[in-house]
Amino acid sequence: MRGAGVSAGATGVRVEGLSKRFHHRVKGDVWAVRGVSLSVQPGEFLTLLGPSGCGKTTTLRMIAGFESPDEGRVWIGDRDVTALMANRRDIGFVFQSYALFPHLTVFDNVAYGLRIRGVERGEAARRVSEVLAMVGLERYEGQQPHQLSGGEQQRVALARAIVIRPRVLLFDEPLSNLDAKLRVQMRDEIRRLQKELSITAVYVTHDQEEAMAVSDRIAVMNHGVVAQEGRAEDLYHRPASAFVAQFIGRVNLLRGRVVERGDGVVVVEAAGARVRVAAGTAPPVGQVVRLAIRPEAVDIGPDAPGTAGGIGGRVVARTFLGEKVDYQVRAGDDLLLVTRPDPGPGALLAEGGAVRLRLAADRVALLPATE
Amino acid sequence: MARPAGPRAAGAGRDPALRVTVALLWALLALFVLYPLVSLLARVFVDGGRMAPGAALAVLGDTNQLRAFGNSLLLAMLVGLAGTALGFLFALTATRAGLGRGWLAAIDAVILLPLISPPFTTAIAMIFSFGPRGLITYQLLGIKGFPVYGMGTTFFSETLTYFPIAYLTLRPVLAAIDANVEDMALSLGASRGQVFRTVTVPLAIPGLANAFLLLFAASLADFATPLILAGNSFPVLPTQAYLQITGLFDLRGGAVLSFALLVPAFGVYLLQRYWVSRRYYVTVSGKAGARTSVKTVAPWLRPILVTGCAAVAITIAYFYALLLYASLVVALGANHAWTWRHYHVIFTDGARAIRDTLIIAGLSMPLGGFYGVLVGYLVARKRFAGRQAMEVVSMLNYALPGTIVGIAYLIAFNDPPIALTGGALIIVACYVFRYSPTGIRATIAQLQQIDPSIEEASLGLGASTATTFRRVTLPLIVPAFFAGLGVVFIRSMTAISATIFLVSINWTLITVRILENMTELALGPAAAFSVLVVAIVYVVIAAISRLLRSFHAPGSASLGSVLGG
Numbered sequence: 004m005r006g007a008g009v010s011a012g013a014t015g016v017r018v019e020g021l022s023k024r025f026h027h028r029v030k031g032d033v034w035a036v037r038g039v040s041l042s043v044q045p046g047e048f049l050t051l052l053g054p055s056g057c058g059k060t061t062t063l064r065m066i067a068g069f070e071s072p073d074e075g076r077v078w079i080g081d082r083d084v085t086a087l088m089a090n091r092r093d094i095g096f097v098f099q100s101y102a103l104f105p106h107l108t109v110f111d112n113v114a115y116g117l118r119i120r121g122v123e124r125g126e127a128a129r130r131v132s133e134v135l136a137m138v139g140l141e142r143y144e145g146q147q148p149h150q151l152s153g154g155e156q157q158r159v160a161l162a163r164a165i166v167i168r169p170r171v172l173l174f175d176e177p178l179s180n181l182d183a184k185l186r187v188q189m190r191d192e193i194r195r196l197q198k199e200l201s202i203t204a205v206y207v208t209h210d211q212e213e214a215m216a217v218s219d220r221i222a223v224m225n226h227g228v229v230a231q232e233g234r235a236e237d238l239y240h241r242p243a244s245a246f247v248a249q250f251i252g253r254v255n256l257l258r259g260r261v262v263e264r265g266d267g268v269v270v271v272e273a274a275g276a277r278v279r280v281a282a283g284t285a286p287p288v289g290q291v292v293r294l295a296i297r298p299e300a301v302d303i304g305p306d307a308p309g310t311a312g313g314i315g316g317r318v319v320a321r322t323f324l325g326e327k328v329d330y331q332v333r334a335g336d337d338l339l340l341v342t343r344p345d346p347g348p349g350a351l352l353a354e355g356g357a358v359r360l361r362l363a364a365d366r367v368a369l370l371p372a373t374e
Numbered sequence: 375m376a377r378p379a380g381p382r383a384a385g386a387g388r389d390p391a392l393r394v395t396v397a398l399l400w401a402l403l404a405l406f407v408l409y410p411l412v413s414l415l416a417r418v419f420v421d422g423g424r425m426a427p428g429a430a431l432a433v434l435g436d437t438n439q440l441r442a443f444g445n446s447l448l449l450a451m452l453v454g455l456a457g458t459a460l461g462f463l464f465a466l467t468a469t470r471a472g473l474g475r476g477w478l479a480a481i482d483a484v485i486l487l488p489l490i491s492p493p494f495t496t497a498i499a500m501i502f503s504f505g506p507r508g509l510i511t512y513q514l515l516g517i518k519g520f521p522v523y524g525m526g527t528t529f530f531s532e533t534l535t536y537f538p539i540a541y542l543t544l545r546p547v548l549a550a551i552d553a554n555v556e557d558m559a560l561s562l563g564a565s566r567g568q569v570f571r572t573v574t575v576p577l578a579i580p581g582l583a584n585a586f587l588l589l590f591a592a593s594l595a596d597f598a599t600p601l602i603l604a605g606n607s608f609p610v611l612p613t614q615a616y617l618q619i620t621g622l623f624d625l626r627g628g629a630v631l632s633f634a635l636l637v638p639a640f641g642v643y644l645l646q647r648y649w650v651s652r653r654y655y656v657t658v659s660g661k662a663g664a665r666t667s668v669k670t671v672a673p674w675l676r677p678i679l680v681t682g683c684a685a686v687a688i689t690i691a692y693f694y695a696l697l698l699y700a701s702l703v704v705a706l707g708a709n710h711a712w713t714w715r716h717y718h719v720i721f722t723d724g725a726r727a728i729r730d731t732l733i734i735a736g737l738s739m740p741l742g743g744f745y746g747v748l749v750g751y752l753v754a755r756k757r758f759a760g761r762q763a764m765e766v767v768s769m770l771n772y773a774l775p776g777t778i779v780g781i782a783y784l785i786a787f788n789d790p791p792i793a794l795t796g797g798a799l800i801i802v803a804c805y806v807f808r809y810s811p812t813g814i815r816a817t818i819a820q821l822q823q824i825d826p827s828i829e830e831a832s833l834g835l836g837a838s839t840a841t842t843f844r845r846v847t848l849p850l851i852v853p854a855f856f857a858g859l860g861v862v863f864i865r866s867m868t869a870i871s872a873t874i875f876l877v878s879i880n881w882t883l884i885t886v887r888i889l890e891n892m893t894e895l896a897l898g899p900a901a902a903f904s905v906l907v908v909a910i911v912y913v914v915i916a917a918i919s920r921l922l923r924s925f926h927a928p929g930s931a932s933l934g935s936v937l938g939g
Contacts, residue, residue: 069557089560096561102554106576115572116562167562 013045013201014080014170016066021075023061035061037227038075043171043220046201048194052214053224054250059207060175062224066205067173068092079170095164095202099176101156103148109135109159110144116167134162137196154185161193165200172197174206178213186210190217211251215239223247239297245370248295255296255339258372261288268364275335276314279364291372298342300366303330306357313361314339321354332358396758399749403767405792406807410782411770417629417785433630442609443634446594449529449610450638453593454586456533460686461540461585462578467679468541469548470671484687485538487694490911492868492885494598495904496531498892499693501602502700502901507707509696523605532599534690536592540585547581548574566672584650591642594635595775597871598885602892611635612777612871619781619875629785632778643773694908701901716898717906724903727887732910734798734883735866738805742862745806746813747855751847753814754821765814771804772811776871779808784875796878804872809865813858820854821847853922860918867911 023036036058043049051059064070066077068089076085084092104112110131117127135141138158148156157177164172177193178186194217197204208214214221215235222232223246231243235251242248245256259273264285271278273294286292306315316334328351330341341360352358418430433439464485468478488496503510504522511520551574559569597612604610611631619628671679700706704713720728752758753765771779783804787794794800828850832842870885877886884903891900 067557067561069561089557090563090565092561093563094561096558098554098558100552100554102552102558104555104559104573115559115564119559119563119568163558163562 013203015045015047016043016171016203016205017041017078018062018066019076019078021062021065021072021077023058023065023070024073034227036065036072039224039227039229041222041229041232043203043205045203048197048204048206048217048219050206050208050214050218050221051224052208052211052221052250053230054209057224058227059224063173063175063205063207066171067094067096093170095167095169095172097157097160097164097172097174097177099179101148101160101180103156103159103163105148107148108144109140109146109148109151112148112159113163113166116163120167130166134166137165138162138192153181154189157181157189161196165196165202169202172202172204174204176208178208178210186213193217215251223250225250240366240368242295242368242370245293245295248368248370253298253340253342255294255298255301255337256370257294257296257337257339259292259294261286261290261292264288269369271369274314274316274337274339278314278362278367280367280369281365282369286369293370293372295368295370296339296362297366298329298340300362301339301341302361303332303341303343303352303358304361305352306359313359316358316360318352318354318356318358321351323351330358332360334360392752392756392758395748396752396764399752399764400760403764403807406803407767407770410779410786413786414629414633414778414782417626418633430630430633433627434634438609439614439631439634442611442614442631445525445608446611446635447638449525449532449600450590450593452529453532453536454590456529457537457589458540458582458585460533460537461544462582463679464537464541464683464686465544465548466671467683468545471676471679473680481683481687484690485541487690487908488535489538490864490868490915491908492598492870492888492904493535493596494602494870494889495697495908496535496693497599497602498888498897498900498904499696500527500531501892502696502706502897503693505707509707513707523603523607525604525608528600528603528608531603532593532596534686534693535596535599536589539588539592543585543588544578544581547578551577580650584646587642587646587650591639591773591775594639594642595777595871597777597874598889601889612775615777615781616874619784625781625785628781632775632781635775636778639773639775639778697901698905700897701905704898706897706901716902719899720902720906724884724887724899727882727884728906730798730881731867731884734801734805734881735863737798737802738809738866739859739863741802742806742810743813743855743859746810746858746862747817747851749810750814750817750854751821751851754818755847768814769811771808776808776869779804780872780875783872795876796880798881801873801876801881801883804876805862805866805869808872809862809869810858812861813854816854816857817851820851824850856918856922860915863914864911867907
């Protein structure tokens with residue numbers, strides 16, 4: 004670890020029981036955030052993921068100090084910063100709109116925080132060049148913000164946030180104004196820098212792929228509360244609710260009824276078949292439940308005579324996507340999406356053909372019937 | 375600058391109707407903008423068919439006139455600085471102090487008063503308060519011979535009269551500063567004061583410069599306030615030019631003096647057009663981030679800002695209340711018995727002036743409104759030779775001080791071939807070509823915000839060009855039309871600097887009568903006339919604003935905002 008922007012020992016972030024009310028002209032007082040508690044380890048990258056209006060940005064802005072919570076507390080490191088203004092919290096913030104100072108050059112934008120901190124001129128110039136090099140903007144010092152492309156502006160914003168060696172980096176949908184290709188490139192860059200500098204980061208996005216790509220851990224938010232928190236693969240394979248299952252990736256939700264319970268396994272009758280599901284705490288027999296099944300977790304094959312077990316169905320539609328193929332399969336009253344890797348020339352299943360679907364017990368998640 | 379775009383930016387050559395319209399407009403601009411100006415210059419520099427700038431220099435060499443020139447510049451500078459500071463205070467309070475809608479509306483209502491009144495209304499109220507029989511100096515404090523005439527009071531009065539222009543200029547500038555940018559500075563460790571110094575003020579500098587230039591120009595051109603308040607000890611150019619013409623019947627001397635005014639006025643115009651307009655910082659990003667509250671004004675600062683604004687607003691409100699009171703008592707300062715006498719006087723003796731003013735305003739309003747939309751539409755959406763020149767020329771009479779325009783008209787239209795003085799037409803023409811540029815600008819601004827693809831969509835759906843204009847373009851620029859209409863009406867009711875040279879025995883104006891009343895010390899009728907003008911204008915403005923609100927066109931200009939400059 005050398006050079007610019009290396010944080011002096013990473014610090015964690017903790018929020019507890021954070022709540023924020025807003026006044027809405029029609030609905031009256033609404034809770035944008037309700038009792039959110041989160042803990043970010045030093046050097047960890049946590050993403051707040053959720054649809055618009057879920058409270059993720061408000062939570063982030065309360066961590067930054069741009070909004071003050073109605074209830075709850077914010078800690079950065081072991082310091083309670085709830086009552087501090089943003090300028091006393093030692094944070095780096097990256098806005099969706101970049102929020103570059105339009106009247107300052109790239110150099111002066113990046114140097115702003117150093118000047119405020121009274122960093123000596125030569126030292127400041129050295130650190131600015133160093134971070135500009137880190138984000139690939141050498142020789143851009145003299146440019147005005149409006150002369151830069153969106154991606155370049157966001158790099159300047161990033162450089163400006165890290166040059167002050169903040170204790171925590173906060174991102175508010177930093178890539179939403181960029182085009183798809185640049186988004187992928189920038190998110191990798193953000194992740195690389197964050198790891199290199201081992202800065203604690205809290206990142207807000209509504210894009211689940213982006214969240215999975217950059218984060219150590221994801222907190223999925225909905226209606227102002229944290230719906231589920233965990234590593235990307237845990238959220239994907241073990242969603243705690245239909246909302247999380249649907250928000251992250253594609254999923255089939257099947258309604259069914261428990262017909263048998265065994266040791267760590269229940270049998271659910273769904274889609275006109277008996278499906279074995281691995282379950283820690285098994286619901287009682289007769290209970291109505293929902294099954295969450297990822298499209299790629301389903302094995303599909305032609306329903307040749309003599310095959311039995313699994314779920315019988317018929318291919319309603321087929322979409323060839325190159326590396327993979329999507330099948331829509333009608334099974335009983337349900338319509339299931341099944342996705343398989345491209346099987347090679349001439350091996351696609353025909354539309355209208357009878358098929359049989361097979362599921363591994365540990366690739367099906369058991370969800371309550373209602374939420 | 376307006377850029378022609380879209381399907382209607384067709385060449386003039388292919389459109390005979392456009393060609394005729396453009397030719398007609400050029401003829402009118404030549405007659406009512408260029409010809410008077412050339413006549414004025416000719417009168418200044420040509421004598422007996424020969425170039426003779428010596429005579430002009432002789433008038434300017436006069437120490438008294440030189441002093442007037444210096445005084446004018448000094449006054450304009452001070453009014454520019456003080457008015458910009460006051461306007462900034464109000465704009466800051468309106469955008470950053472977190473006031474409720476009700477308070478903002480109250481501030482706007484009071485601030486609107488000077489904008490819709492004759493420019494000398496504050497001056498009259500100053501005389502009522504601080505004059506020989508002034509309510510405050512004489513009645514309240516018992517001071518005799520308070521020096522109400524002079525530079526100090528003129529400065530005070532002009533600042534109160536014109537600072538709303540600075541407010542209207544600066545408020546959108548401050549409101550447009552992305553709150554995220556200030557948040558960003560805060561997150562980088564800057565204190566509120568540092569954010570204000572390093573972000574807010576630098577971003578407002580083009581607006582501040584613009585406000586200063588507008589006020590500088592307004593003060594430079596102001597003729598009525600110094601006429602009432604400046605007195606003999608503080609001569610300024612516009613009044614000197616007026617006195618030269620009406621007192622000494624020296625048209626040439628007046629022309630020379632007004633020409634001296636033209637030089638700084640033109641400088642201001644150039645600065646605005648080529649310096650300020652290029653320095654506005656456009657929002658760099660497309661989409662603004664999350665809505666955020668502005669935090670750069672510390673909680674303890676708020677009451678100070680609000681108190682400052684309230685003090686100014688109360689002063690203005692007091693002045694207007696005093697005017698109303700003066701119009702309802704026998705003689706302010708001497709006999710405070712209630713009476714309708716002054717209103718009786720203005721509706722009998724003054725009925726002619728009221729009738730003439732309403733006729734002239736009533737004629738100027740639709741003509742000016744239509745002319746403004748037409749020029750604005752052509753400049754913004756059509757391509758023809760001399761398009762930019764037309765835009766510049768159409769703004770000239772508006773940018774020039776009224777005294778120059780008035781004297782130029784007087785010189786140009788006093789004698790054949792085109793003798794118009796003495797009639798109503800010359801006054802109407804003066805108003806139309808002097809006050810329509812607001813409508814032109816509003817139309818251009820409106821059209822620039824309307825994506826030409828909207829018109830293309832209409833064409834694509836099979837509508838003809840004419841139908842598209844009638845069904846799509848016209849409804850979209852209707853707000854600009856009404857805004858332009860409103861401004862022409864307000865100015866026609868309240869202006870004086872140009873038209874005081876153009877009134878006659880046959881056609882006179884309320885504002886001219888008010889000045890006459892002031893010089894005859896008939897203060898009661900002057901107050902009653904002023905109240906009447908403000909009342910009429912207020913009613914018309916309220917009606918037009920209501921109309922404007924019923925059009926929900928995007929970015930439609932509010933009447934208040936276009937009054938600014």
